[in-house]
Amino acid sequence: MRKLTYWQAISEATVQCMAADPGVFVAGEGVDDDKGIYGTTRAAYERFGSSRVIDVPNSENACAGIAVGAAAMGRRPLMVHSRADFMFLEMDALVNLAAKWRYMYGDQGGVPVVTRGVVGRGWGQGATHSQSPQSVFGHFPGLYVATPASPADAKGLLVQALRSETPVLLLENRGLYQVEGDVPPEPVPVPFGRGRVARSGTDVTVVAASLMVYEAERAADLLARQGVSVEVIDVRSIRPLDDDLICESVAKTGRLVVADTSWARYGFAAEVAAVVAENVPDALRRPVRRVTPPDCPAPVSAPLEDAFHPDAGSIAAACLELVGGDGSAVPRLTGVTAGFVGPY
Amino acid sequence: MSSVQRRLVRDMVRIRCVEETLADLYREEQQMRTPTHFSIGQEATSAGICAAARRTDVVYSGHRSHAPYLAKGGDLDAMVAELYGKVSGCARGRGGSVHLMDRAAGFGGSAAILGEMIPVAVGAAWAFAMEGAPRVALTFFGDGASEEGTFHEALNFAMVHRLPVVFVCENNQYSIASPLSARQPPGTSIRERAQGYGMPSRLVDGNDVFAVHEAGTEAVEWCRSGNGPYFLELVTYRWREHVGPGWDHDQAGGYRPKSEVDSWIARCPIRGAADALRAADPDIDARIDAWDAEFRAEAGRAVERAKAAAFPDVRDLLDGAYEPQTHGTGRGRN
Numbered sequence: 106m107r108k109l110t111y112w113q114a115i116s117e118a119t120v121q122c123m124a125a126d127p128g129v130f131v132a133g134e135g136v137d138d139d140k141g142i143y144g145t146t147r148a149a150y151e152r153f154g155s156s157r158v159i160d161v162p163n164s165e166n167a168c169a170g171i172a173v174g175a176a177a178m179g180r181r182p183l184m185v186h187s188r189a190d191f192m193f194l195e196m197d198a199l200v201n202l203a204a205k206w207r208y209m210y211g212d213q214g215g216v217p218v219v220t221r222g223v224v225g226r227g228w229g230q231g232a233t234h235s236q237s238p239q240s241v242f243g244h245f246p247g248l249y250v251a252t253p254a255s256p257a258d259a260k261g262l263l264v265q266a267l268r269s270e271t272p273v274l275l276l277e278n279r280g281l282y283q284v285e286g287d288v289p290p291e292p293v294p295v296p297f298g299r300g301r302v303a304r305s306g307t308d309v310t311v312v313a314a315s316l317m318v319y320e321a322e323r324a325a326d327l328l329a330r331q332g333v334s335v336e337v338i339d340v341r342s343i344r345p346l347d348d349d350l351i352c353e354s355v356a357k358t359g360r361l362v363v364a365d366t367s368w369a370r371y372g373f374a375a376e377v378a379a380v381v382a383e384n385v386p387d388a389l390r391r392p393v394r395r396v397t398p399p400d401c402p403a404p405v406s407a408p409l410e411d412a413f414h415p416d417a418g419s420i421a422a423a424c425l426e427l428v429g430g431d432g433s434a435v436p437r438l439t440g441v442t443a444g445f446v447g448p449y
Numbered sequence: 450m451s452s453v454q455r456r457l458v459r460d461m462v463r464i465r466c467v468e469e470t471l472a473d474l475y476r477e478e479q480q481m482r483t484p485t486h487f488s489i490g491q492e493a494t495s496a497g498i499c500a501a502a503r504r505t506d507v508v509y510s511g512h513r514s515h516a517p518y519l520a521k522g523g524d525l526d527a528m529v530a531e532l533y534g535k536v537s538g539c540a541r542g543r544g545g546s547v548h549l550m551d552r553a554a555g556f557g558g559s560a561a562i563l564g565e566m567i568p569v570a571v572g573a574a575w576a577f578a579m580e581g582a583p584r585v586a587l588t589f590f591g592d593g594a595s596e597e598g599t600f601h602e603a604l605n606f607a608m609v610h611r612l613p614v615v616f617v618c619e620n621n622q623y624s625i626a627s628p629l630s631a632r633q634p635p636g637t638s639i640r641e642r643a644q645g646y647g648m649p650s651r652l653v654d655g656n657d658v659f660a661v662h663e664a665g666t667e668a669v670e671w672c673r674s675g676n677g678p679y680f681l682e683l684v685t686y687r688w689r690e691h692v693g694p695g696w697d698h699d700q701a702g703g704y705r706p707k708s709e710v711d712s713w714i715a716r717c718p719i720r721g722a723a724d725a726l727r728a729a730d731p732d733i734d735a736r737i738d739a740w741d742a743e744f745r746a747e748a749g750r751a752v753e754r755a756k757a758a759a760f761p762d763v764r765d766l767l768d769g770a771y772e773p774q775t776h777g778t779g780r781g782r783n
Contacts, residue, residue: 130579156579162609167568167602174572174586177557178507180579182572197599201562202569210550210558211541212769246770246783270772298781345781 106287111253114260114288115145115221115277119183121292122267123153126181129267132159132168133185133221142187142223143282165191169198169218173206176216181267189222189276190233192242203272204247217273219266224278224315224366229410232402237365239276239314240372243344249273249297251342254318256286258341261295268294278316278366298345302354306336309424310354310361312377314340317364317396323417324424333428343373351377352385359390360427364420369397394423450730453500457658458722458733459740460496464516465489465719466744467525467751471515471532472694474752481532483545488516490688493718494619495520495589497661498681501669502587507557507573509566510589512547513619513687514559517589523551529751535758542761543769557586564590564597567616571607574614574678585672587615593624595639596632604680608646611677615668616643618682619655625691626704643680655683656718659725686713 109117123129131146137160141147150158161168165186172182186192192199199220207215226235243250249271253259259277266273303318304325311321318339325335336354340347355361361381363374374395381393396415404410424430468487475481488495491513499508499520510517518528524539531538532546540548547561557573560566570588577584594600595618607614618639622629633639643650649671653664661683668679688710690697698707719737726733771783 162602162605164599164602164606167571167599167606170565170568170599170603171572171575171606174557174569174574175576175579176572177569178573178576180576197562197565198568202560202565206558207772208769209540209544209548211539211543213550213552215772298783300781342781345783347781 107290108285109256109288110282111256111259111277111284111286112144112282114256115263116148117288118260118263118292119146119149120152122264123149123157125292126267128179129181129183130157130159131183131185132161132172133187134161134163135187136160136185142185143279146185165194166197169195169220170202172218173198173203173216176218177206182218183267184218184220186220186222188225188234189238190225190236192220192222192238192274199242199248199272199274200245204245206247207271208247215270215272217270219263219273219275221275221277224276226278226280226366226414229405229407230403231405235403237276237278237315237367239343240367240376242274243373243376247272248344249342250344251275251297252314253277253341254281254303254313254315254339256284256288258295260288261293262297262341264292265294265296276315280316281319284319295341297342298347300338300340300347300350302350303337303339304335306334306358308334308358308360308428310336310338310351310358311364311420311424312338312340312351312361313364314343314373316366317415317420320415320417321364321420324420327417327421328424331430333424333430335424343376346376346380348380348384351380352388355381356385356388359388361389362394362396362420362423362427364396364415366415367397368400369395370400372397391427394427396420396423450726450733453662454659454726457496457500457662458719458726458737460500460520461492461658461719461722462737462740463744464492464495464519466741467519467748468515470745470748470752471529472689476694482534483532483547484692485532485546485694486513486692487689487694488513488687490713490717491619491621491655491685492516493658493661493722494617494655494683494685497658498587498589498615498617498665500662501665502555502585504555506585506587506669507555507570508587508589509557509570509573510559511563511566511591511594512559512561513591514547514549518549518551518556518559521551521556522554523549523556524554525747526751526754527551529748530755530758533755533758534760535755536761537755537758541769564594564599566590567594568599568603568606570614571603571612574607574612575610578610578612583673585613585615585669587617587669589617589619591624592618592620592622592629592639593632595642601642604643604646604648604678607678608648611675613672613675614678615665615672616678616680618680620682620684621687622684623687623691623705628704638682640680640682648678648680650680650682652682652684655685656716656721658718658722688714
């Protein structure tokens with residue numbers, strides 16, 4: 106199959122969906138500029154122009170409400186944020202209104218606003234430019250929250266989002282943008298709530314989202330050389346969550362590591378642990394391990410930043426702990442963010 | 450009396466009768482278990498503006514929602530049933546007083562978070578502009594909402610894109626118990642904020658239904674003609690407490706004296722309209738009395754129907770949280 110990078114897959118999905126549905130439009134700060142949100146909106150702008158790829162004022166809260174209003178009138182807005190942290194400014198419109206619209210107005214239709222947020226981790230992006238807000242949004246009924254980890258899913262989940270009748274958030278880790286993979290040429294939707302086994306294994310299950318899937322696969326490579334067989338589950342969406350796939354895997358391996366780019370408390374990692382504890386409590390032969398950032402904001406200074414972000418090395422160490430292996434045997438891994446070349 | 454004048458007065462009387470009926474029952478029965486914000490005393494704003502809109506235009510409002518809903522033609526039975534939490538309610542008992550919607554009538558929705566529906570109306574207007582449809586969005590909000598950031602963001606956006614949206618500020622001078630003077634700088638006005646974005650605007654006596662209607666008509670036609678947004682500040686006053694059926698003047702810790710409330714009751718928009726029309730229509734008082742009886746009876750029938758209706762089935766609690774799973778796998782859990 107033909108290969109695309111993650112960002113090219115997003116771009117292709119956007120163009121194909123806009124061609125198929127004249128109601129789709131792209132809006133966001135800088136979506137029409139030369140960089141085109143890491144290239145993801147550039148082709149759409151070149152093909153459809155400024156009437157459908159629209160730069161907006163720096164007004165995240167109102168723009169989310171405006172998208173709700175446009176969606177209520179039959180349009181399909183695709184809102185883009187080049188830093189997901191700015192999505193906190195639109196939480197009223199997304200959480201208090203979009204998520205609840207269908208329910209609190211008596212099931213008379215939804216407001217299918219699609220919001221892409223780029224997790225901006227790179228060099229020293231720091232406390233407010235590299236957060237992963239999936240767990241925050243995953244808390245609220247009425248939203249779908251997808252976390253594509255592969256180029257194929259970056260395309261397929263966006264296609265699904267733009268055909269959905271429910272508000273969808275897609276969180277894209279910038280570290281994945283240069284990753285290449287097989288991507289179907291056609292706009293094939295990937296359904297929400299169906300995870301994938303990114304790699305089969307028998308000793309430990311690593312459940313991960315977004316960039317941590319990539320890191321978990323690197324950890325699995327490393328551990329395979331030490332005779333440890335790791336199964337990597339890519340959840341694809343954290344809401345809905347593929348409880349069944351997670352539980353089936355843990356029932357097989359008896360060991361669970363959850364890896365996330367956001368904090369452990371009340372987060373995706375906690376939710377996966379709860380799903381396993383509630384559904385297959387007897388399957389666990391060892392305690393659950395969560396591999397997440399420590400409880401502080403993201404720092405800037407390079408050594409601190411390296412220590413802050415979870416990566417293949419910390420996932421491998423957690424797996425080894427669960428199988429009783431020797432953690433000191435794990436070599437130090439570098440180049441955490443898959444395709445990031447800098448600067449910034 | 451012209452047919453428009455007749456409609457304006459009738460609409461105000463109807464809103465007054467419905468709301469007074471509901472307020473009495475709300476207090477006496479304790480069966481409407483939904484926080485309810487009455488527009489009693491400020492009916493001219495909704496009646497005047499909505500009469501200037503077409504059925505295909507869409508109106509949004511904040512929490513003080515009954516009056517714009519009714520004025521836009523929202524279904525009375527469905528609204529009353531919603532207040533009683535019945536499945537026949539306009540939101541099937543999910544939304545309550547602050548979450549009204551009647552899409553067929555062009556009432557696009559009301560919301561309880563201040564300012565939230567202002568950008569939604571802008572988005573609807575954006576959709577109309579994209580389609581080239583000759584439709585206008587209108588959004589009612591209070592003086593309090595003009596302090597929210599989204600108010601400013603929405604006005605700016607609407608002006609940048611020249612969208613057909615009428616911003617209708619019902620300035621009733623209080624945000625719960627906080628007077629405007631405690632919340633906004635002296636020597637400024639809400640209307641001036643719109644002017645700061647280059648938007649045409651008017652300051653109107655919000656208790657003069659004919660003036661409101663005239664301004665609303667100008668605003669709606671301005672928008673429909675493709676000139677961009679328009680801002681109206683309508684100065685008015687609510688007679689009752691912020692939320693609930695009571696009179697709250699001169700209560701312990703009261704924020705406004707009875708004399709102030711009385712001075713605004715003396716400026717009742719219905720009485721004001723009657724006074725203006727009496728010379729040309731000596732029978733106006735008898736007409737209003739007849740409408741009053743008609744609409745109190747109508748409200749009473751709506752209440753009876755609401756009481757007779759069923760509550761939502763608890764087994765349907767989750768219905769509407771998500772779209773029907775037509776294309777999902779049914780595997781993932783929300």
